[in-house]
Amino acid sequence: MKRNTWQREAVREALDDTEGFISAQALHSTLHASGSPIGLATVYRALGDLASSGEADSLQSPEGEALYRACSTTGHHHHLICRNCGLTVEIAADEVEAWAKGVAAEHGFTQAAHVVDVFGLCANCTKLVVADGADSKVEADRG
Ligand SMILES: [Zn+2]
Ligand SMILES: [Zn+2]
Ligand SMILES: [Zn+2]
Numbered sequence: 480m481k482r483n484t485w486q487r488e489a490v491r492e493a494l495d496d497t498e499g500f501i502s503a504q505a506l507h508s509t510l511h512a513s514g515s516p517i518g519l520a521t522v523y524r525a526l527g528d529l530a531s532s533g534e535a536d537s538l539q540s541p542e543g544e545a546l547y548r549a550c551s552t553t554g555h556h557h558h559l560i561c562r563n564c565g566l567t568v569e570i571a572a573d574e575v576e577a578w579a580k581g582v583a584a585e586h587g588f589t590q591a592a593h594v595v596d597v598f599g600l601c602a603n604c605t606k607l608v609v610a611d612g613a614d615s616k617v618e619a620d621r622g
Contacts, residue, residue, distance in 0.1 A: 487528060487529070489517055491549070493513075494526075494535060494547060497549070499564075501546060503519065506522055507522045510522065536567075556570065557570050559596075559599065560597070560598050562598045563601070564604055579591055579593045
């Protein structure tokens with residue numbers, strides 16, 4: 480099926496040009512701004528395709544929104560994601576693989592798959608937060 484190939488390529492290119500994770504809606508706006516006539520439903524479909532073929536990462540934001548990102552690592556892996564700036568680190572997690580397989584087998588499950596992404600604050604954002612915290616402690620000195 481060669482249907483919708485240019486749309487998929489357009490979506491993939493836009494995703495490649497994006498730093499960090501982006502929602503289908505935001506990517507659609509970006510494409511529109513650059514003059515593409517692509518529809519939002521097509522963007523959703525193309526992102527779903529890219530995610531299922533492993534060319535894009537997909538995850539749920541803490542707010543429950545589906546987010547996508549061009550993936551630099553092929554094959555199964557996990558992510559550390561900064562919830563403040565969106566920095567993403569691709570990680571292997573051998574312990575998780577062994578645990579997931581083991582716990583599935585224990586319950587008689589086969590073909591088990593899992594998605595594990597860790598959200599937190601990156602080193603830079605942690606520094607910013609610590610600086611903020613120090614500020615609020617100085618409050619007692621004001622007034
Ligand atoms: Zn990835
Ligand atoms: Zn950060
Ligand atoms: Zn895994």
